[in-house]
Amino acid sequence: MEIITSILAGILFATAIYNMLQKQLLRIVIGTALLSHGAHILIFTMGRLKTGQPPILIDGIESYTDPLPQALILTSIVISFGVTSLLLVLAYRSTQENGTDNMEQLRGNENE
Known part of the structure; x- marks a missing residue:
């Protein structure tokens, strides 16, 4: 399963990097969202997947699931939601002000 x-995490990272190298702002924002999802899955995988095990050590139980990766992922999901929301608002405002979402035109490279 790991x-x-x-x-899956590698595919998400590859897709995220591909999208972040595009010229449109929306694709860059989607790339950052995919990158955070790939990081979530990677942290989840590093915590060892154990099905049917309790998350907290109780007396008499030898095997348990570590709850720390789950807590880290939950915190990371909240932070990535805030960052994605901020990037979407900035991309929308930039598109409204400048009339384009092309990164080359926003940098001032009109030739390309």
Whole structure:
């Protein structure tokens, strides 16, 4: 199961980097969102996937699931939601002010 989630995280990272290298602002924002989702899956995979195990150590239980990766992912989801919201608002405002979402035109490179 860890191999499948690691491959999924790698696909998300590759797609995120591809989108972040595009010229449109919306694709860049989507790339940052995909990058954060890939990081969530990577943290989840590093915490070892154990199905059917309790998350907290109780007397008499030898095997348990570590709750720390789940707490880190929950915190990271909230932070990435805020960052994505901020980037969407900035992209919308920039598009409204400048009339374009092309990064080359926003940088002042009118030739390309």
